[in-house]
Amino acid sequence: MINIDDVYAYLGENEPDIANSICYASEWLLSKIDEAIEALKERRITAASNDNDEEYERLKNYRDKLKEYKRDINKYLNYVESNSSDDRDSTPSQFIPGFESDSDIAQDEMYQEKVDYAKYAVDSSKPHTLNENYTHKKICRFMYNGTKYNVTDWTDALIKICNILVKKPKKTFETLIDSPNFKGRKISYFGSKYVKDKNMKIDGTNVYVWTNLSTNAIADLIQKILIAFNENPGDFYVYLKADYTPLHYGDSKQEQIRPITLSNDEEKIGKHVQKCMRELEAKQYHFTHNELLALLNVQESKKIFGITYPFFTDNKSKIYDKNGHIRFWKEPFRFNGKYYYITSQWFDHNREKFDAWFKGINRNVR
Incomplete structure (x- = not known):
């Protein structure tokens, strides 16, 4: 009989990026569960002081259920730790979700004598969001709130956005040191002490x-920091200079390595829609009044795309349907100086209509 460990082992071997993402998300979820347990503790204290035994017992059962859930999540993280495939020292960084034993620079040095890096250059003018997979991909700049910043690597991008946010009066980084949202099982993402070669x-x-x-862990951390500072992660765009993914797959001989490309037909429709709309957002496209009305209307959206929900909603409370199921992506898109949520209900048969609409929209982009 297949058990969950078999699934974890398979993902770790065949889908390492997904396995790392699960690990990172698990850390994040654990921190939120800890927050919930602490909140329930405070409410139990209040219930006890009011001699409300029924409420106290109910909250205690909630806490126990959360602790049970927490144990299940830890099973995955413990499995990852106990099944590490190498003999590295157990430094704190070893178990950071997405951490790679060889840095990106070290990976490059392994190839520098036999690889023509020019073959792996990518369009550095194309914007990317923080939700993409950046393993083996080199950043050259990022854009935040309409301003572009050149960076040398992902670490530089992390430090630079922190140095930008520190000037904002909304929040201080000191408050993040003790925040459970920025604590992993082995390390804290913010601290008051210097650790050589580990923090800045x-x-x-x-x-x-x-x-x-790792690159993906940095991208996720940037997104969490922006949220903590009440900033919109959708206003942060990444620009790449190279994609070395082909170097890490297949035969190691250079003559057999070819850049991997993904056509729109191979790309999942949901990701395709998000990517196209992020590109349009980065170009600061301005919809006409009639275009917006059509995209906000369910009947017009069905005519244009063949979908069963309005393309846009500008009301966050409407991203869920009447049964509590989410029908729009939680990360908003900014157009015409306002935030909109795009429906997530896409199927492959919608692709042709979306592409036709997007092609027409692109003709109007200056």
Whole structure:
């Protein structure tokens, strides 16, 4: 009989990016469960002080159920730790979700004598979102709130966005040191002590941010930091200079390595829609009044795309249907100076109509 460990083992071997993402998401979920357990504790104290035995017992059962859920999640993380395939020292960074034993720079040096890196250059003017997979991909700049910043690598991008946010009065990085949202099982992403080659100091503070992370873990951390500062992650765009993914798959001989491309037909429709709309957002496309009305209307959206929900909603409370099922992507898109949520209900038969609409929209982009 197949058990969950068999699934974890398969993903770790055949879908390492997905396995790492599960690990990272599990860390995040654990921190939220800890917050919930702490909140329930405070409510139990209140119930006890009011001699409300029924409420106290109910909250206690909720806490126990969360702890049970927490144990199930830890099974995955414990499995990942106990089944590490190498003999590295058990440094804190070893178990950071998405951490790679060889840094991206070290990976490049392994190939520098026999690889023509120019073959792996990509369009550096194309914007990407923080939700994409960045394993083996080199960043050259990012755009935040309409301003572009050149960076040397992912670590530089992390430090630079922290140095930008530290100037905002909304929140301080000191408050993130003790935040459970920024604590992993082995390390804290923010601290007050320097750890050689592991973290870096944020300008004008005594706070250090953990930098010994994989590219995907850094992208996820940037997104979490933006949310903590009440900023919109959708206003952050990544620009790449190279994609070395082909170097890490297949035969190691250079003559047999070919860049991997993905056509629209091979790309899942949901990701395709999101990517196209993020590109349109980055170009600061301005919809006409009639275009917006059509996209906000379920009947017009059905005519244009063949979908059963309006393309846009500008009301966050409407991203769920009457049964509580989410029908729109939670991450908003900014157009015409306002945030809109795009429906997530897409199927392959919608692709042709969406592409035709998007092609027409692109003709109007200056």
